[in-house]
Structures are given as structure tokens and as C-alpha cells.
């Protein structure tokens with residue numbers, strides 16, 4: 270039995286107040302997400318993105334091995350063409366620390382799907398073997414073929430495509446617990 274209250278206090282203590290629990294078997298994994306990674310995403314080929322991630326079918330199997338996960342919703346006011354890299358780096362640091370704290374509670378399967386493609390290094394190796402910071406590199410939900418919009422809505426949270434700029438940008442992390 271996991272201690273949800275304790276995990277929630279770690280999250281809120283780190284400033285993440287918008288979250289909800291999800292059965293990871295209800296995470297929607299779709300082939301179209303992978304196609305959009307391959308065609309149209311500037312992150313394709315970076316160290317934690319396709320083709321350096323498991324196949325869509327393997328991703329589905331991966332989620333089916335978990336019983337409890339958390340969707341964490343982050344927002345940041347940003348211009349469309351000016352990604353807030355410093356903010357994103359700070360969020361990644363905090364989320365990795367939460368993953369570590371949840372692991373140390375005895376949840377040995379704890380694994381973070383980060384709120385963005387890995388951007389730990391300025392010059393990404395582009396593959397797993399030569400990754401320069403293997404202990405901190407994590408894939409995004411999209412890199413694991415998650416249909417983020419449908420999954421977040423299924424969990425009862427609101428998320429919409431943003432058309433205005435500047436605007437409150439949405440970022441979604443998923444912390445798989447056990």
C-alpha cells in the first residue's frame with residue numbers, strides 16, 4: 270500500500286499544487302503521438318525522444334505494469350516563440366527530487382516522465398549510450414506516446430490548445446509510483 274498523503278505532501282511542499290492520481294492503465298497511448306514526434310517536432314532525435322524511446326507497444330506495456338501514478342500540471346506565462354528554458358530547468362530539478370523522495374519512501378518503481386524533452390545539456394548526444402547525464406535524463410510523456418490531452422481530460426483535469434501569445438502555457442509531467 271502506498272502512502273498517498275505522504276507523496277502529496279512532497280508534491281505540495283515543492284510547490285506543485287495542481288495534480289491528480291491516475292491508474293496508469295488508463296493512460297492513453299497512441300500511435301499518432303509517435304508519428305507527430307517523428308514528423309513536425311523539433312525535439313525528434315534528442316537523447317530522450319524517439320527514436321531513442323521504446324516502441325509504442327512497449328510503452329503501453331510499461332504503463333500496464335504500474336498501479337498508481339500522478340499527473341502533475343504546470344503552467345507558465347510564455348511567448349509562443351520564446352521557450353522559458355530557465356524555468357523548465359528549475360521544474361525538472363524539482364520533479365527529479367520528488368521522484369527521488371518518492372523512491373526513498375520504498376516505492377522502488379518510481380519513474381518520472383518529465384514535463385519537457387530533456388534539455389539538461391546544451392549539446393545533446395542524440396542517443397542513450399552517449400548521454401552526458403544518464404542519471405538525470407528522463408523522457409517526456411509524449412516521448413512515451415502518451416496522448417496527453419485525452420489522458421489529462423480523462424483524469425478530470427482541464428487542458429486546451431493555446432492559440433494566443435503570450436499565454437499560460439501548459440506542461441504535464443507524469444510520476445509513476447508503483
Ligand code: SF4
Pocket residue numbers: 315316317387388389390391392393394395399400401402403405406
Ligand atoms: S542529459 Fe544531455 S545528452 Fe542526455 S538526453 Fe539529456 S540533453 Fe541529451
